[in-house]
Amino acid sequence: MGLNYYQIKKNILRARKLVIKATNTAGSGHPGGSFSMAEILGCLFYKYLKFDPKNPQWEDRDRLVLSKGHAAPGLFSNMAVAGYFPESELETLRKFGSKLQGHPDLKCPGVEFCGGSLGTGLSYSVGIALAGKIDSKDYHVYTIIGDGESDEGQVWEAAMTAGKYNVDNLTVFLDRNFIQQDSYTEKIMPLDKKLETDNLSEMWKDASRWKTGDKWRSFGWNVIEIDGHRVEQIDAAIAKANATKGVPTIIISRTIKGKAVEHMEDNPAWHGKAPDSDVVPIINMELDSQFMIAPSIIAGDMSNLENEVKRCVTGRSDYIHLDVMDGQFVPNKTFDHTKIKELRPLTVIPFDSHLMINEPLKHVRDYIDAGSDIITVHAEVTDESSFGEIHDLLKQNQVGVGFAINPDTELPEWFYKFIPSLDQLIVMSVVPGKSGQKYIEETHSKMARLNAILKEHDFSGYIEADGGVNLENIGSVFADGARAFVGGGAIIGQQDVRAAIREFRTEVLSSRRELLLDKANELGGIELVNKWIGLHVVGEKQEQIKKIAQERGYL
Amino acid sequence: MNEPVMTDMRSEYSKTLVQLGKENPNIVVLGADTTDSLKTSSFGKEFPNRFFNVGIAEANLVTTSAGLAVSGKIPFASTYAIFLPGRAVDQIRNNVAYPSPPGKKGLNVKFVVSHGGLSVGPDGGSHQQIEDIGIMRVIPNLRVFIPADTIAVSQLTSLMANEYGPFYMRMARSKTPLIHSDSQKFETGKAITLRDGSDCTIAACGITVRMALEAAESLQQEGISCRVLDMFSIKPIDGETLEKAARETGCIVTAEEHNVVGGMGSAVAESVSESYPVPIKRIGAQDMFGESARDKEIPLLLEKHGITSFNMVKQVKEVRSKKL
Numbered sequence: 121m122g123l124n125y126y127q128i129k130k131n132i133l134r135a136r137k138l139v140i141k142a143t144n145t146a147g148s149g150h151p152g153g154s155f156s157m158a159e160i161l162g163c164l165f166y167k168y169l170k171f172d173p174k175n176p177q178w179e180d181r182d183r184l185v186l187s188k189g190h191a192a193p194g195l196f197s198n199m200a201v202a203g204y205f206p207e208s209e210l211e212t213l214r215k216f217g218s219k220l221q222g223h224p225d226l227k228c229p230g231v232e233f234c235g236g237s238l239g240t241g242l243s244y245s246v247g248i249a250l251a252g253k254i255d256s257k258d259y260h261v262y263t264i265i266g267d268g269e270s271d272e273g274q275v276w277e278a279a280m281t282a283g284k285y286n287v288d289n290l291t292v293f294l295d296r297n298f299i300q301q302d303s304y305t306e307k308i309m310p311l312d313k314k315l316e317t318d319n320l321s322e323m324w325k326d327a328s329r330w331k332t333g334d335k336w337r338s339f340g341w342n343v344i345e346i347d348g349h350r351v352e353q354i355d356a357a358i359a360k361a362n363a364t365k366g367v368p369t370i371i372i373s374r375t376i377k378g379k380a381v382e383h384m385e386d387n388p389a390w391h392g393k394a395p396d397s398d399v400v401p402i403i404n405m406e407l408d409s410q411f412m413i414a415p416s417i418i419a420g421d422m423s424n425l426e427n428e429v430k431r432c433v434t435g436r437s438d439y440i441h442l443d444v445m446d447g448q449f450v451p452n453k454t455f456d457h458t459k460i461k462e463l464r465p466l467t468v469i470p471f472d473s474h475l476m477i478n479e480p481l482k483h484v485r486d487y488i489d490a491g492s493d494i495i496t497v498h499a500e501v502t503d504e505s506s507f508g509e510i511h512d513l514l515k516q517n518q519v520g521v522g523f524a525i526n527p528d529t530e531l532p533e534w535f536y537k538f539i540p541s542l543d544q545l546i547v548m549s550v551v552p553g554k555s556g557q558k559y560i561e562e563t564h565s566k567m568a569r570l571n572a573i574l575k576e577h578d579f580s581g582y583i584e585a586d587g588g589v590n591l592e593n594i595g596s597v598f599a600d601g602a603r604a605f606v607g608g609g610a611i612i613g614q615q616d617v618r619a620a621i622r623e624f625r626t627e628v629l630s631s632r633r634e635l636l637l638d639k640a641n642e643l644g645g646i647e648l649v650n651k652w653i654g655l656h657v658v659g660e661k662q663e664q665i666k667k668i669a670q671e672r673g674y675l
Numbered sequence: 676m677n678e679p680v681m682t683d684m685r686s687e688y689s690k691t692l693v694q695l696g697k698e699n700p701n702i703v704v705l706g707a708d709t710t711d712s713l714k715t716s717s718f719g720k721e722f723p724n725r726f727f728n729v730g731i732a733e734a735n736l737v738t739t740s741a742g743l744a745v746s747g748k749i750p751f752a753s754t755y756a757i758f759l760p761g762r763a764v765d766q767i768r769n770n771v772a773y774p775s776p777p778g779k780k781g782l783n784v785k786f787v788v789s790h791g792g793l794s795v796g797p798d799g800g801s802h803q804q805i806e807d808i809g810i811m812r813v814i815p816n817l818r819v820f821i822p823a824d825t826i827a828v829s830q831l832t833s834l835m836a837n838e839y840g841p842f843y844m845r846m847a848r849s850k851t852p853l854i855h856s857d858s859q860k861f862e863t864g865k866a867i868t869l870r871d872g873s874d875c876t877i878a879a880c881g882i883t884v885r886m887a888l889e890a891a892e893s894l895q896q897e898g899i900s901c902r903v904l905d906m907f908s909i910k911p912i913d914g915e916t917l918e919k920a921a922r923e924t925g926c927i928v929t930a931e932e933h934n935v936v937g938g939m940g941s942a943v944a945e946s947v948s949e950s951y952p953v954p955i956k957r958i959g960a961q962d963m964f965g966e967s968a969r970d971k972e973i974p975l976l977l978e979k980h981g982i983t984s985f986n987m988v989k990q991v992k993e994v995r996s997k998k999l
Binding site for chain 2: 179225226227229232233234236237240243244245246247248249250251252253254255273274277278280281285
């Protein structure tokens with residue numbers, strides 16, 4: 121069973137947009153803490169939680185307790201996406217007569233805990249877990265606590281109780297975003313180590329500063345530490361937690377408050393503030409512009425692909441792109457599913473298997489079983505019937521559905537009906553078959569044509585640019601609409617993969633900033649451009665964006 | 676009056692819990708390192724997997740109970756009065772009284788405490804909870820009981836187990852005299868008229884009920900007919916019985932081992948002032964704290980705060996003189 125990566129991602133995006141809409145309509149609320157836990161909720165709602173929106177009181181359901189109740193918009197948005205109530209109901213958030221109260225409330229069927237007064241959700245969860253044990257139920261309790269609320273002594277009272285009673289049917293996420301209402305947690309009440317400066321990035325520089333895990337371990341808990349925005353890490357952590365017997369588990373998830381909206385990220389001001397209406401369309405565009413970097417390991421040492429995978433892990437790539445070539449569809453031959461199966465245990469980073477092979481329908485099962493998270497097949501070797509079968513098989517196995525077109529292939533018309541459920545479209549910008557080729561410039565105009573077709577057919581997946589993408593052209597490829605980028609020589613070919621990926625990200629980020637400034641200008645002229653720039657107050661962002669605005673002639 | 680039979684509330688509570696536990700597998704009991712004193716440990720011996728001692732952690736006691744209750748259990752959470760309402764009021768409010776599943780009011784948690792009021796004695800003012808009624812009765816959905824004897828304890832414990840919703844019941848530390856007959860019925864929100872009378876009403880609760888009966892007896896000698904009400908249900912308060920008492924006796928004295936600010940007397944005054952205003956005199960701690968007193972000195976401590984049958988007699992006479 122695959123990760124269901126793209127479906128989870130798409131739902132997370134939908135939920136984030138609803139948070140913006142809801143808090144904007146309400147005129148208040150807490151987007152920052154809703155966004156830091158967005159991926160955690162995404163993994164829970166769309167992969168692990170057993171629930172029935174039609175029967176919210178189903179007694180065998182898993183329980184989700186949001187102890188950091190102020191992040192209610194995040195919970196409600198996911199409940200809407202999950203089908204508890206229509207998404208339009210988010211517009212009633214915090215309004216008189218609404219079941220969507222300022223903080224989660226049992227008034228809303230499906231909500232398990234009235235949050236708000238901080239530090240109490242863990243005790244409550246222990247109570248639910250104990251009840252499950254008494255009744256020999258196999259439901260699981262998932263609880264999200266905040267780092268700010270960990271100042272409360274009751275959190276640690278509950279931690280002791282959970283340890284004493286061995287409630288292994290309880291898994292806690294610590295949304296470790298380092299920010300509480302007044303300022304950074306490590307300034308107000310350190311959980312790791314007191315922060316002497318005003319620079320939050322200090323906390324990220326050296327993992328030896330992180331002591332929170334030790335605290336929980338000393339309370340007898342199973343402790344897992346992850347990047348709380350990585351779907352695959354969250355997924356693996358939950359799987360591990362569920363398999364751990366005899367002790368409760370805490371997943372310490374290091375996150376970024378306001379994640380996915382640059383001006384909210386790491387900014388304590390966005391703990392409890394709603395975005396203004398005039399910037400909402402720009403924020404939505406920013407949310408739509410999340411991107412992923414996928415190194416292609418065949419650009420490295422083919423005789424030691426294990427090491428290339430490890431370099432991707434160190435480099436913190438979003439996927440690992442696996443170019444499968446059979447020597448028939450393309451002249452070269454690389455590896456097949458047996459190799460992928462060997463590589464799979466090395467990392468949880470999603471495997472993006474790009475099948476450049478003939479008769480993909482015959483082989484796709486092997487690639488699912490090998491542990492692929494996304495599988496892409498080529499237009500040139502599929503037709504409506506074979507792709508239909510592949511599509512259904514992948515969906516059933518929670519594997520992302522990808523479709524690829526060569527530089528001289530147009531999107532076939534028979535394919536249009538699959539566009540709404542397509543997860544990934546690979547637009548080849550070199551002739552496939554070997555690495556190290558130059559980006560074909562005609563791809564830019566092809567992307568414009570494709571965008572029109574995709575939009576018309578409700579595409580909600582990612583366009584992946586594959587072939588000749590490098591630091592010089594990645595910005596324009598992003599501007600064309602690509603949101604995932606395969607990097608061969610430009611990443612794997614480099615000595616320092618991590619630095620190369622970071623540079624890729626910086627370039628895309630810069631291109632995205634241009635896009636958003638253009639949007640601001642289009643919507644509200646120079647006034648909105650200035651307002652947008654003014655929102656970016658953390659670190660050097662404002663200066664950097666100002667510079668881009670100057671280059672584009674806005675200032 | 677006859678020499679009273681003295682019995683122990685905590686033993687009765689514990690005995691009733693074990694009995695209820697046999698009848699209803701959903702009953703669970705939680706304690707906070709006072710389970711031997713509260714005698715709830717006997718429930719733990721009988722039903723080890725339905726008994727949780729969370730240590731000296733009252734906030735955790737309350738919220739863990741809430742989690743059990745929302746999952747269908749009927750938790751009885753017990754410790755000393757001083758450590759529950761004052762210390763964990765936020766958890767009581769936000770985790771138990773406020774959360775209301777569709778069609779219900781609050782979660783199904785029963786708080787039963789011992790060592791209420793001044794009669795705690797030697798432990799001193801720090802341990803004499805004289806604010807709990809005030810704290811608990813202002814919280815919506817929460818019902819508040821003070822039983823006068825072990826028959827009330829047993830009946831009310833059963834009542835709480837069978838009636839949905841959050842309750843707070845405060846017991847006394849020392850043995851208490853038997854007041855009620857075995858057949859006495861208890862109903863939420865219904866005061867018990869222990870003695871009829873036409874000249875004045877004494878409304879009492881807990882340990883002051885016996886004193887009120889004594890005062891009425893002594894007033895009888897002087898030709899004053901005094902009605903005595905056991906106001907064990909402080910919330911909901913029995914407005915009907917109080918209105919009737921006001922109408923028929925024309926004045927009321929209240930007596931409790933609690934601050935007169937916000938206590939049972941306040942609740943009576945609030946009710947009567949809206950239904951049939953008559954002169955009222957409130958006996959209790961006059962907005963001041965208690966202090967240590969050895970067991971045999973507890974009557975002296977109570978006397979210092981005017982909580983005696985003698986003072987009730989005096990206040991009845993005074994309040995009668997103010998009759999409208």
